[in-house]
Ligand code: FES
């Protein structure tokens with residue numbers, strides 16, 4: 038049998054017909070009779086004591102059923118959880134609604150439950166809160182300074198945790214260095230902005246005592262466990278359903294106050310209750326990403342060989358921890374070796390409380406920061422030593438024979454061929470020609486910049502030992518009596534297309550038609566166990582579980598077939614979905630016929646259990662490490678500061694590809710977000726903790742006209758970590774792209790003496806830099 | 818609550834009539850009264866385009882139009898684009914070209930593209946990128962969407 042029929046093919050998605058027709062069901066499209074609607078009153082202050090809250094008037098407003106405040110519910114709902122741990126971690130009590138003080142703009146203060154959402158919104162205006170404003174600190178560096186306002190009185194220094202990593206003799210590396218290059222870097226806060234915000238619908242059935250929660254989440258199973266703890270509701274009476282989910286990018290890899298609150302309200306009121314987040318709330322009260330500032334120092338030899346790297350950072354935590362908040366900056370530390378041999382590495386990071394929304398996992402989660410640090414500083418070194426940025430990278434790459442490659446940070450890179458990806462990208466870009474063009478244009482006063490990023494990232498998350506809440510994944514394959522195949526996965530896709538790619542895997546393994554397979558996900562009552570979709574893990578971990586389950590089904594089917602055909606199982610061959618005795622292909626029996634036999638159970642081998650289904654839980658032995666080279670070409674107009682991305686080449690290696698169409702989609706979307714960070718995006722709070730980017734009018738999301746046509750290519754280096762050979766691709770585009778863009782702009786501005794600019798590279802910033810140089814020259 | 822008013826809107830060729838508050842937004846009329854939930858809400862402020870529908874043949878953002886303003890008018894939503902099981906060329910092309918991931922922006926995106934192709938049957942890439950500027954997609958990076966619109970344009974021309 039050919040190993041693959043469908044795996045590797047550009048198959049269009051099976052989830053699309055319902056989506057392009059508007060017939061899919063996101064949370065707000067799930068309708069239950071008698072549903073009540075919730076609106077949440079949020080703090081306009083970044084830091085204030087709540088003196089009193091008066092809800093009488095709101096309670097009497099038309100259509101209002103109930104109004105609750107923090108005090109009303111604090112004994113009934115446990116705190117919002119954080120599962121990422123760290124020995125120095127300080128965890129402030131994070132109640133579902135604020136009790137005596139608010140700590141960021143958007144902090145929930147009260148909730149109104151009403152017959153419809155308009156009535157609930159109206160009643161918010163009738164709640165009177167008497168706030169006593171407190172001093173605010175929104176800048177994490179200032180929060181560390183003595184005399185800063187204190188956010189949680191238990192910890193007057195505002196430190197949330199400290200985390201360090203130290204490998205090798207850094208002092209010696211720096212002593213021996215020909216040159217030490219330093220750079221201060223800002224990784225600005227970003228808003229994930231899934232176009233569907235968050236949403237929760239809960240239904241409690243008092244007779245059955247059963248709670249069902251529909252939530253726009255990436256992690257239905259983890260949410261089920263956490264909700265049962267928060268609400269003291271037995272876990273076997275909680276069901277979580279992630280229906281269609283309209284994008285997430287890490288923002289729904291969390292357990293939010295509203296999820297518990299809405300479930301609690303349904304249980305109290307014995308009615309279905311729904312809350313749909315508004316975009317304004319999404320900016321204020323859904324996690325942000327990044328939010329790190331740091332100083333990197335690198336020690337190099339004269340020829341550009343890296344001797345050591347040190348990075349000291351401050352991570353802006355926000356007022357509270359969310360689920361994984363303290364787990365993000367350590368991911369930066371682990372990836373500080375980038376795609377290079379760096380014998381000693383150290384990182385010190387201090388997590389700092391500020392009067393802002395929490396930071397947590399946003400596409401890339403800690404790794405974009407690492408890649409940015411490494412790819413920026415290596416360009417700085419190239420510039421200082423007068424080495425071409427390509428050469429310095431090639432010089433420091435581990436070679437093919439070095440894999441599995443152990444980094445100073447303690448990781449083992451599974452497989453890689455960094456040179457091949459780089460060469461391919463250079464060729465596609467026409468690198469040499471571009472450099473000549475750049476020179477030519479500079480002479481005409483035009484500023485072209487060429488930026489590289491040779492990234493490596495960590496994905497396929499597990500293994501469990503390295504994860505805060507399990508790194509395995511489950512898969513079930515069941516052949517129904519009629520021969521249709523049902524696949525259950527513990528991953529929770531929300532745009533990635535696993536209903537298609539997992540069906541491809543199973544179709545190949547069982548030799549059945551793609552159209553006869555249905556992939557089910559996101560319902561904890563149907564899929565018995567799971568972890569979820571994040572960390573570019575679904576295919577590498579979840580896909581493997583599904584493959585292994587299908588293999589188990591096939592092996593059971595072989596035994597049943599052998600029994601029926603009165604042959605030895607080893608004498609059967611499996612081809613085209615049929616078992617037959619070697620040399621007698623005509624007398625074969627199909628997997629569908631075997632499924633029926635398995636269910637009728639009258640003709641099974643002795644002691645075999647009836648039915649044709651199997652479950653597999655895959656525990657990976659390591660992460661996987663996708664890599665690649667991105668090349669960005671920009672033109673900068675020094676008169677306006679405008680950056681135009683002229684060309685973008687991405688060569689990505691995500692291991693074995695199941696469906697190239699989906700991989701291209703992931704890379705393109707990822708790059709758009711990475712370019713967004715480099716050029717336009719940024720969550721801005723002022724010094725009073727007011728959110729200045731609270732709407733899509735103020736937060737610049739990339740639009741179609743802002744982006745260039747991306748030229749994509751691949752190399753394929755399978756991972757030995759799983760039998761599919763797949764590494765993961767959800768975050769590569771984002772991780773690889775940001776430094777390529779910034780490097781390109783800095784390269785363009787080299788004639789102006791620019792060696793670094795902090796993101797986002799807004800025209801005004803660039804214009805100022807160019808102007809100050811012009812002025813200096815004139816004074817010169 | 819303000820006095821309600823009876824309005825009649827033809828949606829996808831079907832006449833609908835409800836008592837509504839004057840402040841009710843068209844998107845909520847479509848989603849909550851008529852129960853057509855393919856039209857989405859992504860920002861409530863006329864920026865994201867997820868709520869795009871056609872009102873009398875022009876693409877509008879239904880989050881910033883009152884239902885009463887559409888009284889007596891004709892609305893086309895994503896549910897009305899296919900002919901029975903037969904997808905519209907734009908829907909086919911979005912499917913073929915992988916022009917969607919989470920699908921949340923898709924109904925609005927398709928209707929904006931629909932209006933674009935009515936005006937410009939042979940759009941350049943540049944024109945497409947400008948034409949869908951009022952619709953945000955966070956998943957795709959737009960490239961496959963642009964491809965889909967181009968492909969659909971060809972199909973629609975061939976049909977004429
Ligand atoms: S919801 Fe109408 S434009 Fe965003």
Ligand code: FES
Pocket residue numbers: 232283284532916917918919920921922923953954955956957
């Ligand atoms: S497909 Fe998700 S926002 Fe466009």
